Amino acid sequence: MSVSIKDIAKRVNRSITTVSRALNDYDDVSPETKQLILKTAKEMGYSPNTFAQRLQKQQSDxxxxxxxxxxxxxxxxxxxxxxxxxxxxxxxxxxxxxxxxxxxxxxxxxxxxxxxxxxxxxxxxxxxxxxxxxxxxxxxxxxxxxxxxxxxxxxxxxxxxxxDGYYGMQLVAEHLVGLNHDVIGCITPKPDLAFTEKRIAGLRDGLEKYNIKLDPAYIKAGDLTQRSGYELGAELLDLSETPTAIVACNDLMAFGVMSAVQERGLVVGKDVSVTGFDDIPMSEYSHPPLTTVHQPxxxxxxxxxxxxxxxxxxxxxxxxxxxxxxxxxxxxxxxxxxxxxx
Amino acid sequence: MSVSIKDIAKRVNRSITTVSRALNDYDDVSPETKQLILKTAKEMGYSPNTFAQRLQKQQSDxxxxxxxxxxxxxxxxxxxxxxxxxxxxxxxxxxxxxxxxxxxxxxxxxxxxxxxxxxxxxxxxxxxxxxxxxxxxxxxxxxxxxxxxxxxxxxxxxxxxxxDGYYGMQLVAEHLVGLNHDVIGCITPKPDLAFTEKRIAGLRDGLEKYNIKLDPAYIKAGDLTQRSGYELGAELLDLSETPTAIVACNDLMAFGVMSAVQERGLVVGKDVSVTGFDDIPMSEYSHPPLTTVHQPxxxxxxxxxxxxxxxxxxxxxxxxxxxxxxxxxxxxxxxxxxxxxx
DNA sequence: AGTATATACCAAAACGTTTTGGATGTCAAT
DNA sequence: ATTGACATCCAAAACGTTTTGGTATATACT
Missing domain, CATH: 3.40.50.2300 (Response regulator)
Known part of the structure; x- marks a missing residue:
């Protein structure tokens, strides 16, 4: 089928050892032979069999x-x-x-x-x-x-x-406080994910610096999908005291929240502010474009x-x-x- | 390091051939031996070396x-x-x-x-x-x-x-005509993609059935990204006779178009209709939810x-x-x- | 008793590499 | 003439499987 090191060896009248060593640029093969081998290898369209290499080298790359x-x-x-x-x-x-x-x-x-x-x-x-x-x-x-x-x-x-999710969420908190928000909802992932509590803590501590409490009733756990952002966003908007800003722990959920807000005839960024986390490429072109924490x-x-x-x-x-x-x-x-x- | 077929062979006092054949459920090994081998293999935590298998079988799976x-x-x-x-x-x-x-x-x-x-x-x-x-x-x-x-x-x-993109776009055409649209813009991918001309043709023919012409000036070629939907959507909206509906050849570009529409203070689905193609999961939760052609x-x-x-x-x-x-x-x-x- | 058939097993080759441990030849220094 | 150093080469083993082409034993049929 395909050409092997053995075929090259036969063609150039050298051992397979030498061919192998030439191809791997060892220095115990003369420059002329090396040249010759490299040339014929190319001519014959040789490319090494990955599996043989991996078997021998005992590594999978x-x-x-x-x-x-x-x-x-x-x-x-x-x-x-x-x-x-x-x-x-x-x-x-x-x-x-x-x-x-x-x-x-x-x-x-x-x-x-x-x-x-x-x-x-x-x-x-x-x-x-x-x-x-x-x-x-x-x-x-x-x-x-x-x-x-x-x-x-x-x-x-x-x-x-x-x-640093803790830090990122503090930025969000500061931003929202600077815009006069004081009733803040938060949509998180499930608590077993490692970043969940860090992000909540960042938001909570960030708000507390300005004496704003993050009410546990305003924290809802979702599953990072747009759908769950939509549903939990709706729950938050139906609370007796409507949040003025909703902080989602990822952009996808934030999109869901925006839909829920807009469905109620409210304007995102005016009646209710929404933030995300991740800054996925779509966030720049959502309507409205999403305020979010950028992760590279x-x-x-x-x-x-x-x-x-x-x-x-x-x-x-x-x-x-x-x-x-x-x-x-x-x-x-x-x-x-x-x-x-x- | 890890246990091989040879180790098992040694343990059960059989040849490696027999072990191999037992593991592959050949029927020239007695049920008892087979049992024994399977059991010890599990005990010893054997799992085959993929690369050796692939090298020998001459296939990569x-x-x-x-x-x-x-x-x-x-x-x-x-x-x-x-x-x-x-x-x-x-x-x-x-x-x-x-x-x-x-x-x-x-x-x-x-x-x-x-x-x-x-x-x-x-x-x-x-x-x-x-x-x-x-x-x-x-x-x-x-x-x-x-x-x-x-x-x-x-x-x-x-x-x-x-x-069948031709068919899908005919559905779009019919849908839009049914909603009274008659000035229609279209945002396509680059013409070298095989589906581009099929989709355009579907839309054109679909509209022509109702005697509506798809003006070439209203067809813009993008690159399937949200960004290009946004930019080309803007170009279409700035034409002297504004399209009443914009057909994008994928959902991502459709989202971009919606942003462009909304940025002008127009309402999507009322002032300007927008359609996509693909029905990606996000489309159900965009604002407004996107009318699109579903591809599984x-x-x-x-x-x-x-x-x-x-x-x-x-x-x-x-x-x-x-x-x-x-x-x-x-x-x-x-x-x-x-x-x-x- | 001799032949055929079935059952249970195995040694060795093969897959295509890399690596180990030399072998051979040349040249310069002693 | 030896020795050592160096350059160039190679046979064989190894990696872990599967496959080929058997052998040996037991049982069944003439």
Whole structure:
């Protein structure tokens, strides 16, 4: 079928050892032979058999990524961007990316075990960390290379990149207070996600600096989808004292909230302000454009991938922990709250 | 390191041949031995080395998918859904999915060649077909298994799944005519994409049935992003005779158009109607919810993947060509056009 | 008793690489 | 003439499977 190192060896009258070493640019093969071999390899259209290489080298040159999605259909643009960031960097570094999607739970753990035990991947990227994260426990117990995007309760035992959600939400709080808002609703993800409490705390503390209380009745837990933003947004708007601003913990839910607001004939950014978190590409072109906290997800993907490859190659002596300061992007979904208006 | 077939063989005092055959459920090994081997394999935590298997079997059990994205950051929810559909089906069938993103052009072709020549994948899924599609030409010339999502000029030489865009756009045309619209703008992708002209033709012919002309000046070519929908939508709205309805060839551009409309203080679905194509999950929760043509992208992903695996396994005697009839989802972004209003 | 058939097993080759541990030849220094 | 150093090359083993082409034993049929 396809041409192998053996075919080249035959053609140039050298051993397969020499051909292999020439192709890998070892210096115990004469420049002329090297030239010749490289040339004929190209002529014959040689390209190495990845599986033979991996079998022999006992490494997979593959990074594993298991996306935790609730439905099998994942359509969070946030993940697409992350995926692109990781995937492109992996390709640059000569790694394959093995992706699958599993919803959190037993099957998910199985998937990790299978990939680790089958020698299928050299390392993992764990995303959307949880407070007691069985994935991380497992990988630590096996001493298997991984990098997390996000922290856990006890996270100085591994390398991670995370955005400072506490800080980001304080920016949101300050922004809203500056616009006269004082009744604030918040739509969060499920509490087991590691970033949930950090973001709530950031908002709460940020508001308390200005003596505004975040009423627990005004905190609703959703599932990060637009649908849940819509439904919980509606619940918040139906409370006796309507919130003047609703803070969603991701952009997708914020879009849902905006729909709920607009459905009631209210104007987003005037009657009710809405904020998001992530700054996915769509947020710039929603109506109105969304005020949100910018996370450089694509770059985070690159960074995480790069760190992992360093760990795999043993170039990292100790755990590296990176916390990124996000920034607030002010657009038109937030505005001054005018007491007279309602 | 990890346990191999050899370790099991030693433990149960059989040859590695027997162990291998037991694990693969051959019937020339006695039930007792088979039992014993299966049991010890589980006990020892054996899982086969994928690369050794693939090297020996001379197949990769891997499907290649190269997403043609213009920027490296792809965030079209359409692709995420397709990816999920393909990926989950591939996993079910025991295949890996090797994904990368390349923008159309030289590098993209290189990527295909590399994967084919390196024996890296057993087959390809080619998405978003183009009129003269070099990817398809290449794969045909190599006689390499693939399935396309979309057709080309000359497409009875391979298997594909496609949605009937011509039909879908006729539905849109009928819907809009039924709502009294008569000045219609259209925002398309670049003309080299195979579906572009089909969709335009569907719209044009659909309108002509009711004696409404689609003025070429009202057709603008974008790049499928929200941004380009926004910009080209603005151009259409600035024409001397403002369109009463704008038809976008995908949902993302439709969102952009809605922003442009709303920015001018006009109401979508009343002053200007807007339609999309794809029915991505967000479309149900945009404001207003988007009238669009539904494509079952997730299922299409599954189907395409299943077809490809059949081709790889030689279970398909001749090319299979599937054309899906899409359906119109009427939501609130379209409404009756009332001449007096403007 | 001899032949055929079925059952249970296995040694060795193969897949395409890389790596190990030399071998051979040349040249310069002793 | 030896020795050592260096440059260039290679045979064979190894990675972990599956497959090929058997063998050996027991049972059943003439």
């Amino acid at each position: 593959t990074i594993g990524l298991i996306l935790p999605t609730f439905s099998p259909r994942f359509s969070d643009p946030y993940f697409s961007e992350l995926l692109a960031g990781i995937g492109n960097k992996a390709a640059d570094l000569g790694f394959d990316l093995l992706v699958s999607t599993r919803s959190p739970g037993f099957e998910e753990n199985k998937a990790y075990e299978k990939m680790v035990e089958g020698g299928r991947v050299d390392g993992f990227i764990v995303v959307r960390t949880r407070n007691q994260d069985t994935r991380i426990e497992y990988l630590l117990s096996k001493n298997f290379p991984f990098v997390a995007f996000g922290r856990t309760d006890d996270c100085n035992r591994f390398s991670y990149v995370d955005e 997800v694509y770059q985070i993907g690159s960074m995480v991938c790069e760190m992992l490859v360093k760990i795999i190659r043993d170039e990292l002596s100790e755990h590296q922990q990176i916390l990124l300061k996000p920034s607030l992007i002010e657009r038109q979904s937030t505005g001054i709250y005018d007491k007279r208006a309602i | 891997t499907i290649g998918l190269i997403l043609p994205t213009f920027s490296p950051r792809f965030s079209d929810p359409y692709f995420s859904e397709l990816l999920a559909g393909i990926g989950n089906k591939a996993a079910d069938l025991g295949f890996d999915l090797l994904v990368s993103t390349r923008s159309p052009g030289f590098e993209e072709n290189k990527a295909y060649e590399k994967m084919v020549e390196g024996g890296r994948v057993d087959g390809f899924i080619v998405v978003r077909t183009r009129n003269q599609d070099t990817r398809i030409e290449y794969l045909l010339s190599k006689n390499f298994p693939f399935v396309a999502f979309g057709r080309t000029d000359d497409c009875n030489r391979f298997s594909y799944v496609d949605e 992208v997730y299922q299409i992903g599954s189907m395409v993947c299943e077809m490809l695996v059949k081709i790889i396994r030689d279970e398909l005697s001749e090319h299979q060509q599937i054309l899906l009839k899409p359906s119109l989802i009427e939501r609130q972004s379209t409404g009756i056009y009332d001449k007096r209003a403007i």
